[in-house]
Amino acid sequence: MTIRLTNTKTRRKEPFKPIDRENVQMYVCGPTVYDRAHLGNARPAIVFDVLFRLLREVYGPDHVTYVRNFTDVDDKIIARADETGRDIGQITAETTQWYLDDMAAVGVMEPTHMPRATDYIPQMVAMIEGLVKDGHAYAAEGHVLFAVDSWKDSYGKLSGRSVDDMIAGARVEVAPYKRNPMDFVLWKPSTGDQPGWDSPWGRGRPGWHIECSAMAKALLGDTFDIHGGGNDLMFPHHENEIAQSCCANHTDRMANVWLHNEMLQVEGKKMSKSLGNFFTVRDLLDQGVPGEVIRFVMLSTHYRKPMDWTEKKREEAEKTLRKWYAQVSEALDNAEPYENVVQALEDDLNTAGAIAELHQLSLAGDTPSLRSSLRLLGFLDNGIPEWAAVPQVDLFPYVSLLTKARETAMETKDFAEVDRLKTLLTEAGVEVRMSRAGVDLIPDAGFDPSKLEGILS
Numbered sequence: 001m002t003i004r005l006t007n008t009k010t011r012r013k014e015p016f017k018p019i020d021r022e023n024v025q026m027y028v029c030g031p032t033v034y035d036r037a038h039l040g041n042a043r044p045a046i047v048f049d050v051l052f053r054l055l056r057e058v059y060g061p062d063h064v065t066y067v068r069n070f071t072d073v074d075d076k077i078i079a080r081a082d083e084t085g086r087d088i089g090q091i092t093a094e095t096t097q098w099y100l101d102d103m104a105a106v107g108v109m110e111p112t113h114m115p116r117a118t119d120y121i122p123q124m125v126a127m128i129e130g131l132v133k134d135g136h137a138y139a140a141e142g143h144v145l146f147a148v149d150s151w152k153d154s155y156g157k158l159s160g161r162s163v164d165d166m167i168a169g170a171r172v173e174v175a176p177y178k179r180n181p182m183d184f185v186l187w188k189p190s191t192g193d194q195p196g197w198d199s200p201w202g203r204g205r206p207g208w209h210i211e212c213s214a215m216a217k218a219l220l221g222d223t224f225d226i227h228g229g230g231n232d233l234m235f236p237h238h239e240n241e242i243a244q245s246c247c248a249n250h251t252d253r254m255a256n257v258w259l260h261n262e263m264l265q266v267e268g269k270k271m272s273k274s275l276g277n278f279f280t281v282r283d284l285l286d287q288g289v290p291g292e293v294i295r296f297v298m299l300s301t302h303y304r305k306p307m308d309w310t311e312k313k314r315e316e317a318e319k320t321l322r323k324w325y326a327q328v329s330e331a332l333d334n335a336e337p338y339e340n341v342v343q344a345l346e347d348d349l350n351t352a353g354a355i356a357e358l359h360q361l362s363l364a365g366d367t368p369s370l371r372s373s374l375r376l377l378g379f380l381d382n383g384i385p386e387w388a389a390v391p392q393v394d395l396f397p398y399v400s401l402l403t404k405a406r407e408t409a410m411e412t413k414d415f416a417e418v419d420r421l422k423t424l425l426t427e428a429g430v431e432v433r434m435s436r437a438g439v440d441l442i443p444d445a446g447f448d449p450s451k452l453e454g455i456l457s
């Protein structure tokens with residue numbers, strides 16, 4: 001089977017062909033570290049984590065390189081330092097650790113490399129120097145700007161807009177030092193206590209976009225397989241990354257496949273502080289919503305569709321996961337992930353389809369496949385979580401009792417005793433399954449062993 005992915009660049013679902021099967025490479029734009037990650041920020045982290053896991057499954061765990069950066073130089077960070085009087089380094093270090101903790105809580109594996117922008121300033125300066133030398137950028141009033149007109153025919157291809165359309169439609173920042181209003185900042189001057197580095201254009205700091213071009217080049221090379229992020233990054237961020245990288249590296253592409261996840265909403269509305277429906281991943285975790293539940297809800301919607309976080313979905317996800325964890329707690333851990341689950345993921349990361357397959361496995365009682373498939377989706381990295389742990393009670397005496405009662409009932413044709421036992425077990429939170437093969441008892445979400453007392457006497 002081949003992985004198929006919907007490439008934003010071509011607007012088509014295409015078979016994925018890595019440049020080098022021995023080293024599949026992916027870059028995803030990471031967070032700007034000045035505050036806790038909100039629930040929307042968790043969406044790309046989880047979506048691309050599933051893709052990372054799928055690529056590792058298909059090409060081998062040692063044959064995938066995944067880079068996700070930290071933006072630790074940015075005007076929002078400077079503003080946060082001014083507001084709070086705190087040191088920028090403290091803010092970014094603290095927020096970076098929060099991000100790692102919160103993403104680990106929702107089952108996101110650490111990427112292969114997690115570069116911080118401030119560690120790549122010399123690479124950014126070198127790239128900008130090359131762009132200036134080749135006439136793709138110009139210095140003006142302490143700034144260096146990318147000259148969009150120097151690459152006019154190609155600029156805008158990702159989002160499918162021409163430069164003229166973009167000028168008409170976008171809120172572009174007009175500045176006296178820009179030759180064209182679409183020109184964007186590669187470097188800007190730093191004053192006073194703003195973070196700054198010496199450069200050929202004076203003391204300053206990078207614009208936002210150049211960091212990804214420089215870090216991707218340093219860690220993955222001039223051209224790589226997959227570039228991802230939320231679809232709010234398509235323009236201008238990704239368009240600008242492409243322009244910088246192609247012009248600096250003299251290539252016709254930065255990445256072969258561009259993937260974008262849709263946005264997350266809450267109860268059908270945009271998540272925003274003014275609507276009072278804005279929350280961070282940590283808010284949810286602190287309220288007792290397990291990270292696995294957050295992950296499950298995220299995966300129940302395809303990444304290219306807007307995703308709606310609702311209370312109802314949260315409840316359903318928790319119930320389903322409790323049931324599955326109970327089912328797989330004793331299952332052997334040596335099965336391959338179920339073929340249909342792998343196939344669903346290979347089909348443009350159809351996580352909703354994969355979950356539908358897990359429901360089938362659960363119904364069929366194929367617990368080894370259920371377990372391995374849950375693992376592939378990133379659910380059992382640390383075993384069964386404590387919140388879902390089922391009390392360990394030996395149910396064998398109840399299986400024997402029910403089996404005997406059923407044998408008797410078969411002869412007498414009187415099923416009253418069987419029904420009575422079934423009711424008692426169900427009320428105690430044990431699912432009763434009877435087939436020709438025999439009796440199976442599965443502790444459910446609300447399993448309460450104390451309610452079993454009395455059944456055997």
Ligand code: AMP
Pocket residue numbers: 029030031032039040041042043044229230231232233261262263264265271
């Ligand atoms: P930022 O820290 O704002 O640069 O965002 C980090 C990542 O989160 C980027 O990939 C954004 O596209 C993504 N993102 C931000 N808001 C949302 C949202 N509401 N839903 C889904 N993804 C989002």
Ligand code: ZN
Pocket residue numbers: 028029030212237241
């Ligand atoms: Zn980026």
